Amino acid sequence: MGLVPEGPPAMSDFAGELTRRLEALRAAGLYRELRRVERQPGTNLTVAGRRLVDFSANDYLGLADHPALLAAATAAVARQGAGARASRLMGGSLGVHHELEEGLAAWKGTAAALVFATGYATALGTIPALVGRDDVVVMDKLVHACVVDAARLSGAKLRVYPHNDLDRLEAMLRWADARTAGGRPLPGTRPRTLVITESVFSMDGDQAPLREIVALKERHGAWLMLDEAHAAGLLGATRRGLAEAVGVADRIEVQMGTLGKALGAAGGYICGSRPLVDYLVNRARSFIFSTAPVPAAAGAAHAAVQLVQSDEGAALVRQLWANVAAVKHAGGLAAGPATSAILPLLIGDEGGAVRAAAALRESGIFLPAVRFPTVPRGAARLRLTVSAAHTAGDVAALATALTRLNHLIRPPGFSDASAGPA
Numbered sequence: 555m556g557l558v559p560e561g562p563p564a565m566s567d568f569a570g571e572l573t574r575r576l577e578a579l580r581a582a583g584l585y586r587e588l589r590r591v592e593r594q595p596g597t598n599l600t601v602a603g604r605r606l607v608d609f610s611a612n613d614y615l616g617l618a619d620h621p622a623l624l625a626a627a628t629a630a631v632a633r634q635g636a637g638a639r640a641s642r643l644m645g646g647s648l649g650v651h652h653e654l655e656e657g658l659a660a661w662k663g664t665a666a667a668l669v670f671a672t673g674y675a676t677a678l679g680t681i682p683a684l685v686g687r688d689d690v691v692v693m694d695k696l697v698h699a700c701v702v703d704a705a706r707l708s709g710a711k712l713r714v715y716p717h718n719d720l721d722r723l724e725a726m727l728r729w730a731d732a733r734t735a736g737g738r739p740l741p742g743t744r745p746r747t748l749v750i751t752e753s754v755f756s757m758d759g760d761q762a763p764l765r766e767i768v769a770l771k772e773r774h775g776a777w778l779m780l781d782e783a784h785a786a787g788l789l790g791a792t793r794r795g796l797a798e799a800v801g802v803a804d805r806i807e808v809q810m811g812t813l814g815k816a817l818g819a820a821g822g823y824i825c826g827s828r829p830l831v832d833y834l835v836n837r838a839r840s841f842i843f844s845t846a847p848v849p850a851a852a853g854a855a856h857a858a859v860q861l862v863q864s865d866e867g868a869a870l871v872r873q874l875w876a877n878v879a880a881v882k883h884a885g886g887l888a889a890g891p892a893t894s895a896i897l898p899l900l901i902g903d904e905g906g907a908v909r910a911a912a913a914l915r916e917s918g919i920f921l922p923a924v925r926f927p928t929v930p931r932g933a934a935r936l937r938l939t940v941s942a943a944h945t946a947g948d949v950a951a952l953a954t955a956l957t958r959l960n961h962l963i964r965p966p967g968f969s970d971a972s973a974g975p976a
């Protein structure tokens with residue numbers, strides 16, 4: 555049993571209870587702690603004074619310290635201040651927010667866009683605004699935690715289909731048809747089914763069969779919400795995401811994305827019709843009851859939206875795919891066309907994943923273990939991500955570090971989740 559901090563009896567009882575819970579996490583190999591890092595330019599960071607190469611960030615294009623974003627953030631601060639001072643519906647709807655939203659809508663080719671302070675807040679506000687107790691949410695088993703939390707919060711009936719399993723999705727849509735055929739919750743409306751998937755999955759890096767999902771949701775009159783967090787800025791002719799790449803963007807009701815990954819800033823967005831955005835302004839509680847995003851984030855995100863559409867954006871994406879190919883080669887992973895910048899190195903056992911991450915740190919590579927509940931139990935992994943900003947030297951350092959780990963890592967697609975390393 556751990557130390558119980560001193561204090562009044564009730565307080566020490568509280569601390570003691572939490573300490574016991576933490577011990578249980580530790581015993582299960584699931585204890586998490588913060589590691590203080592200082593970012594260096596590019597892909598380097600220092601941890602306790604040691605310089606490491608970061609292979610875990612979502613800054614896929616290296617925009618987080620791009621001069622255009624830094625300048626836009628600084629200009630936004632000079633123009634509107636450090637903080638937004640109020641929620642959007644009070645005095646906080648600043649010019650920088652509107653410029654960002656107009657830029658997002660123009661980029662995505664939608665009538666309108668709405669920005670939230672984070673991607674998490676985007677899902678948490680949007681899903682419960684769109685569906686409630688009389689409705690059904692059908693979602694992929696591997697959608698992000700913010701979608702799961704939002705779907706639960708909505709009170710809708712939830713159905714979860716095995717990852718990318720179109721047959722099970724269709725069966726659930728048929729079940730939902732029968733269920734939503736009846737009642738009329740509001741005059742002029744009827745119970746609805748909302749399908750939710752990611753386009754590129756955050757922990758596995760694979761893609762949803764989006765064309766087929768769109769066809770299915772249309773056949774069943776369902777709505778589709780697509781989270782492009784790991785595809786926006788990377789996929790498609792103008793880097794709008796997977797929906798653009800497969801030509802179905804105009805058939806998706808709700809296009810979600812984040813501004814803190816390939817776009818290098820912070821925030822989340824919904825792109826879609828004007829009624830959708832007007833409706834969310836009225837009903838999305840995480841939008842209504844929260845201070846507007848800081849000007850610096852909105853300014854930087856707006857610069858990033860412009861940048862990803864430019865020739866420079868195209869060149870950065872080409873560099874990214876070249877780096878992905880180089881990392882796959884260096885790590886002995888299967889070659890083949892890059893579908894994302896996320897390359898999971900599956901380990902399985904939680905303790906083994908933590909040991910592998912520590913060994914990599916010793917070799918100068920920053921790549922923390924990802925464990926339950928971020929991924930299923932027994933599916934712990936090193937979630938390797940590649941950036942256009944990685945240099946040939948970075949990739950060589952990774953290759954050297956990985957060869958020391960070969961005995962811990964199993965090839966992608968492993969099935970025996972219980973067999974961890976010795």
Ligand SMILES: *Cc1c(COP(=O)(O)O)cnc(C)c1O
Pocket residue numbers: 672673674675698700752756781783784812813814820821822
């Ligand atoms: C990161 C992420 C989010 C949350 O976005 P934040 O801006 O980090 O809150 C939502 N969905 C997916 C798929 C993500 O990977």
